[in-house]
Each structure stands twice: as structure tokens, then as C-alpha cells.
Amino acid sequence: MTRVVIVGAGLSGLRVAEELRKAGFEGDVVLAGAETHLPYDRPPLSKDVIRTDKTETTLRPAEFFDDNAIELRLGSAATALDTTAKSVSFADGSQLGYDELIVATGLTPRRIGGLPELSSVHVLRSIEDALALRADLAPGKRALIVGAGFIGCELAASMRALGVEVILVEPQPTPLASVLGETVGALVERLHREEGVDVRTGTGLRTLSGDGVVSAATLDDGSEIEVDVVAIGVGSTPVTAWLDGSGVEIGNGVLCDGFGRTSAPHVWATGDVAAWQIGDARKRVEHWSNAGDQAKILAGAITGTGDPDAPAQVPYFWSDQYDVKIQALGTVSPTDTVHVIKDDGRKFVAYYEREGILAAVVGGGSAGAVMKMRAKIAAGTSITDVVESVSE
Numbered sequence: 001m002t003r004v005v006i007v008g009a010g011l012s013g014l015r016v017a018e019e020l021r022k023a024g025f026e027g028d029v030v031l032a033g034a035e036t037h038l039p040y041d042r043p044p045l046s047k048d049v050i051r052t053d054k055t056e057t058t059l060r061p062a063e064f065f066d067d068n069a070i071e072l073r074l075g076s077a078a079t080a081l082d083t084t085a086k087s088v089s090f091a092d093g094s095q096l097g098y099d100e101l102i103v104a105t106g107l108t109p110r111r112i113g114g115l116p117e118l119s120s121v122h123v124l125r126s127i128e129d130a131l132a133l134r135a136d137l138a139p140g141k142r143a144l145i146v147g148a149g150f151i152g153c154e155l156a157a158s159m160r161a162l163g164v165e166v167i168l169v170e171p172q173p174t175p176l177a178s179v180l181g182e183t184v185g186a187l188v189e190r191l192h193r194e195e196g197v198d199v200r201t202g203t204g205l206r207t208l209s210g211d212g213v214v215s216a217a218t219l220d221d222g223s224e225i226e227v228d229v230v231a232i233g234v235g236s237t238p239v240t241a242w243l244d245g246s247g248v249e250i251g252n253g254v255l256c257d258g259f260g261r262t263s264a265p266h267v268w269a270t271g272d273v274a275a276w277q278i279g280d281a282r283k284r285v286e287h288w289s290n291a292g293d294q295a296k297i298l299a300g301a302i303t304g305t306g307d308p309d310a311p312a313q314v315p316y317f318w319s320d321q322y323d324v325k326i327q328a329l330g331t332v333s334p335t336d337t338v339h340v341i342k343d344d345g346r347k348f349v350a351y352y353e354r355e356g357i358l359a360a361v362v363g364g365g366s367a368g369a370v371m372k373m374r375a376k377i378a379a380g381t382s383i384t385d386v387v388e389s390v391s392e
């Protein structure tokens with residue numbers, strides 16, 4: 001019987017297992033993950049888990065895996081892949097043969113080199129990371145957040161909800177500038193300032209100090225800040241070291257075609273770790289909905305049930321900051337020309353133009369205005385048409 005082994009029991013690994021069964025795959029499905037938890041959801045880690053007493057975010061109950069004949073191997077970190085023998089090795093010394101192997105090992109947070117070893121300095125990727133950070137927060141504490149990407153901005157919002165004093169430091173000119181561009185970044189910055197965040201752009205973290213526990217930070221602009229807790233959100237890197245020597249081609253992640261096939265036969269990759277062919281580039285997409293979209297395509301390709309000519313999904317992601325849900329539909333690039341078509345001081349809608357076409361829409365607290373653009377983005381509508389239709 002055909003055996004599919006999925007390495008990485010996060011969202012993407014789970015979604016592939018689900019989609020294989022939905023596609024009628026009757027062979028063995030093994031879902032092997034380094035963590036000891038059932039697959040769990042990460043978006044709440046920077047939101048509810050920080051600002052409420054929520055402590056678990058499991059995606060499916062244990063019975064789901066029995067009911068769908070998905071063999072879970074938790075606490076099993078893969079250490080090597082032999083694509084000739086078609087076998088994966090695990091940290092406990094065991095090995096497992098496969099017919100098809102799916103790499104879904106996600107990301108690991110980037111650290112800032114050269115900082116002293118101090119407690120109350122956090123990164124955020126796992127449930128343990130989130131609970132450890134939460135334990136260091138209380139009303140009136142002073143938190144430094146390094147990096148105003150999505151995780152940094154969401155942490156700032158969640159910490160403000162707890163009454164924590166927040167300093168948000170970002171070397172770029174605005175929060176989220178490298179994802180959404182500076183025009184929308186400035187709207188996000190305004191939101192955080194209104195909520196009492198001390199936003200400091202154009203500067204980064206130089207160093208930290210303290211006696212065992214962090215107590216002060218020095219920024220690149222020379223300013224010194226007293227802090228009780230530090231959260232570092234400066235991006236993440238794909239978890240691929242275990243593939244070293246396997247022959248699977250790695251670039252910015254595991255390089256794949258538009259169906260998730262890697263350079264090695266019978267080896268596929270999906271989710272945050274995978275750089276799929278999108279148009280003429282290989283791109284990694286670090287967003288929740290992408291895991292489901294890719295799993296459908298990949299499972300369809302493995303089982304031969306997929307439609308290779310199916311139109312590509314319009315990419316989507318969201319980020320919750322205070323009462324404002326920021327949503328992006330389409331492929332957003334920071335170099336696009338941005339048309340802000342609504343801005344009431346808190347809620348906004350912006351159209352992203354690339355080569356005269358509506359490439360994406362980004363909204364804050366404007367779900368309807370974002371979602372109704374799906375067909376227009378998919379159809380490659382001219383930006384002039386959509387902007388004119390707003391002003392009519």
C-alpha cells in the first residue's frame with residue numbers, strides 16, 4: 001500500500017493529511033511532528049493567548065486522526081532524508097520508509113546575534129513561547145517589541161489590551177513597510193500611536209542589559225530605555241537543516257514547482273517552509289490560508305484528482321490589531337502604487353496597482369470592501385476602472 005509521510009505536524013501538514021483523505025487516498029498517511037502537541041493553530045498565539053487566559057489552540061481533537069486513519073507520530077523530529085532509500089530518520093534513531101514524502105516543517109524565529117543571555121527576552125512561534133511571554137506581562141510593565149511586522153504589531157495590540165506600556169521599534173520608515181508599503185504602513189502606525197504605543201521607526205535594537213533579567217535596552221539611535229520584557233519579531237527562517245545532504249534543492253525555503261514538487265522525486269513541500277513557483281518567481285507565503293490552498297493542489301497532484309488548469313486562488317491573509325482586522329486580498333508588494341480610497345482616521349481601504357492592474361486590496365476594519373474585490377483581482381481588472389467606480 002502507498003505510504004505518504006508528512007514531516008511537520010503544524011497547520012500545513014495537517015491540511016495535506018486532510019486533503020489526501022478528502023481526495024479519496026486510501027493508503028497510509030503518517031503525520032510526524034517534532035512538537036508533542038496535537039497540531040495547533042498559531043494565529044491566536046499573538047492574540048488571544050497573550051491577552052486572555054486561553055492556553056490551547058488545538059486544530060483537531062485526537063479522535064479526528066483515528067477516524068481518518070492518520071497515524072500521528074508526535075515528539076518525532078526528523079533529522080535526515082535519504083531520497084535514494086526513500087527513508088526519513090528521526091531523532092530517536094528510528095527510520096521510516098515512504099512512497100511520497102511531504103516537507104511541512106515551517107519556520108523558526110530569527111534571533112538577533114550578539115545580545116547577552118537574559119531572561120524575559122522572547123521570540124514567538126510556539127505555544128510554549130506564547131505562554132512564557134504571557135507570564136512576563138502585567139499592567140504597568142514596560143515592554144520593548146523589536147520589529148513592527150505582523151507579529152510585532154499584533155503583540156503591541158495584545159499587550160496594550162493588558163495595560164502594558166509598549167515601545168515598538170522598527171528600522172523601516174513605518175510598521176509593516178516591507179509587506180504593505182509605507183503608505184498603508186503609516187495608517188497602521190497611526191493606529192498604534194492612538195492606542196498609546198510609543199512607535200520608534202528608523203531605528204533598531206543595539207543591545208540589551210540586565211542582571212540575569214533584562215532591565216534596559218539601547219537603540220541604534222543611542223537612546224536608552226528601561227524595560228521589563230522584550231519581544232523580538234524580526235522574521236523567521238525556513239526549517240530545512242534536516243534536509244542537508246538529501247539533494248533536495250533549497251533556496252529561500254524548499255524550492256518547488258507550482259504543485260509542491262521539489263527537485264527530488266517523490267518529495268514535496270508545502271506551507272511556510274516551501275517556495276512554490278508563482279508566475280516567474282519562487283515565493284514563500286507565510287500565511288494561514290495558503291496552507292489550505294497549497295494542500296488542496298498538492299493532494300490533487302499526488303492522487304491525480306486535481307485539476308491542473310484550475311484557476312489560482314486569490315491569496316488572502318489577515319491580522320488582528322485592536323478592534324481593527326487588517327485584511328489583504330491578492331498579491332501585495334511594497335513597491336506597488338497604492339491608492340487609498342477610504343480613510344476615516346481608523347478604518348481604511350487601499351488598492352494596490354501593478355502595471356496598471358488591480359493587484360491587491362488591503363483594508364483595515366473594512367471586510368466588505370476587501371472581499372468584494374476578489375473577482376476583480378482574479379480577472380486582472382484595470383486600476384483606472386476600479387478607482388473610477390469608487391468615485392462615481
Ligand SMILES: Cc1cc2nc3c(=O)[nH]c(=O)nc-3n(C[C@H](O)[C@H](O)[C@H](O)COP(=O)(O)OP(=O)(O)OC[C@H]3O[C@@H](n4cnc5c(N)ncnc54)[C@H](O)[C@@H]3O)c2cc1C
Nearest residue numbers: 008010011012034042043077078105106271272286287288
Ligand atoms: C504568532 C503567529 C501569528 C500568526 N498570525 C497569523 C494571522 O493572523 N494571519 C495569517 O494569515 N497567518 C498568521 N500566522 C501564520 C500562520 O500561522 C502560518 O502560515 C502557519 O502556521 C504555517 O503552517 P506550517 O504548517 O507551514 O508551519 P508551522 O505551523 O510552523 O508548522 C511546522 C511544524 O513542523 C514542525 N517541525 C519543524 N522541524 C521539524 C522536524 N525536523 N521534524 C518534524 N517536525 C518538525 C514544527 O515543530 C511545527 O510544529 C501567524 C503565525 C504566528 C507564529
